[in-house]
Amino acid sequence: MQLVFATNNANKLKEVQALIPEHITLLSLKDINCLEDIPETQDTIEGNALQKAQYVKTNYGYDCFADDTGLEVAALDGAPGVYSARYAGPQRAASDNMNLLLENLKPHTDRTAQFKTVIALSLQGQTHQFTGICEGHITEEKHGDKGFGYDPIFKPKGHSITFAEMALELKNSIGHRGKATAQLISFLNKFY
Numbered sequence: 001m002q003l004v005f006a007t008n009n010a011n012k013l014k015e016v017q018a019l020i021p022e023h024i025t026l027l028s029l030k031d032i033n034c035l036e037d038i039p040e041t042q043d044t045i046e047g048n049a050l051q052k053a054q055y056v057k058t059n060y061g062y063d064c065f066a067d068d069t070g071l072e073v074a075a076l077d078g079a080p081g082v083y084s085a086r087y088a089g090p091q092r093a094a095s096d097n098m099n100l101l102l103e104n105l106k107p108h109t110d111r112t113a114q115f116k117t118v119i120a121l122s123l124q125g126q127t128h129q130f131t132g133i134c135e136g137h138i139t140e141e142k143h144g145d146k147g148f149g150y151d152p153i154f155k156p157k158g159h160s161i162t163f164a165e166m167a168l169e170l171k172n173s174i175g176h177r178g179k180a181t182a183q184l185i186s187f188l189n190k191f192y
Contacts, residue, residue, distance in 0.1 A: 001023060001024050001025065001188075002024075002025045002027055002062070002063070003024055003025070003026060003027065003062075003063055003064065003065060003123075003188075004026075004027045004028070004029070004031075004032055004034075004056050004060070004062040004063070004064040004065075005026055005027070005028060005029075005064075005065060005066070006029060006034075006038060006052045006053060006055070006056045006064050006065070006066035007028070007029065007066065007067070008029055008030075008037075009148075011147070011148040012067070012177070013026075013028055014168075015168065015171075015172060015177055015178070015181075016177070016181055018168065018169075018172060019172060019178065019181045019182070019185065020181075020185065021185060021188075021189065024188060027062070029056075032056075032060050032062060034056065034059075034060055038051075038052045038055045038056070038066075039051060039052075039055065040052065040068070042082070043082060044082055045068045045069070045070045045081070045082050045116055045117075045118045046068075046118045046120070046129060048068035048082065049066050049067055049068040049118045049119060049120035049129070050066075050120040050127060050129070051066075052066030052068070052120070053065055053066040053120040053121065053122040053127070054120075054122055054127070056122070057122040063121075063122060063123045063124065064121075064122050065119050065120065065121040065122070065123075065184060066119070066120055067117050067118065067119045067120075067177065067180065068082070068117070068118055069084065069115060069116065069117040069118075069149075069176065069177065070082050070083075070084045070115070070116050071084045071101075071113060071114075071115055071149075071150050071154065072113060072114050072115075072116055073101070073105070073111075073112075073113040073138060074110055074112045074113060075105060075108035075110040075111065075112075076101075076104060076105070076108075079104075080097070080101065084097070084149070084150070085097075085149075087100055087101065088100040094148060094149050094150070097149075097150065098142060098150055098152065098153050101138065101150070101153070102138070102140070102141070102153065105138055111137040111138045111139075111140075112135070112136075112137050113135075113136060113137055113138050113154065114133050114134060114135045114136065114176075115133070115134045115136075115150075115154065115175070115176040115177075116131065116132070116133050116176060117131070117132045117133075117176040117177045117179070117180040118130070118131050118180065119131075119132075119180045119181065119183075119184050121184060121187070123191070128187060130180045130181075130183035130184045130187070131180055131183075132175070132176040132177060132178065132179030132180030132181070132182075132183070133176055133179070134156050134157075134174060134175050134176040134179070135156070135157045136154055136155050136156040136157045136159075137154075137155055137157075138153050138154060138155075139152075139153050139154070139155050139162060141153070142162075142164070143161070143162045143164060143165055144161070144162050144163070144164030144165035144166075145164060146163075146164050146165065146166065146167075146168070146171075147163045147164040147166070147171065150163075151163035151164035151171075152164035156174055156175070159174070163175065
């Protein structure tokens with residue numbers, strides 16, 4: 001079975017490849033020669049994931065799944081949410097995004113947050129969605145150099161280290177993307 005994972009993010013691809021069973025061949029956008037930026041113009045995480053999966057199916061003909069992830073901070077009314085990747089601007093720089101978030105949280109004592117990943121699967125003419133959530137809180141400063149995005153400032157509930165200080169295996173077992181991917185794999189294993 002071949003499936004395209006609609007992402008240009010090498011870190012996401014690496015995380016998901018570590019979880020996908022061997023009988024599924026995971027193709028990247030580069031593998032199918034999709035070199036353009038896929039539109040993400042929806043105002044929800046669910047909408048963006050579905051838009052990306054359908055774009056690949058419509059324009060390239062491959063069964064596909066796509067994810068969208070947002071960091072939702074309670075004190076900021078769920079921001080940055082769907083705008084997490086470009087929170088500090090269109091340059092999509094993780095350091096700028098983290099710095100802005102830490103600045104915006106300074107007047108707040110509530111630092112609770114959650115990561116939410118939605119995977120949309122377009123398979124044989126049908127669409128399915130899988131959601132993973134990881135609760136935690138935002139630290140006051142950056143810790144660790146693993147991972148990507150907001151990982152250096154997100155400490156998952158029940159853990160004393162940030163995502164950026166964790167081994168990939170641990171992050172995958174407790175994290176939002178790992179949870180959504182596990183649901184996807186469970187679905188695919190029933191299907192094939």
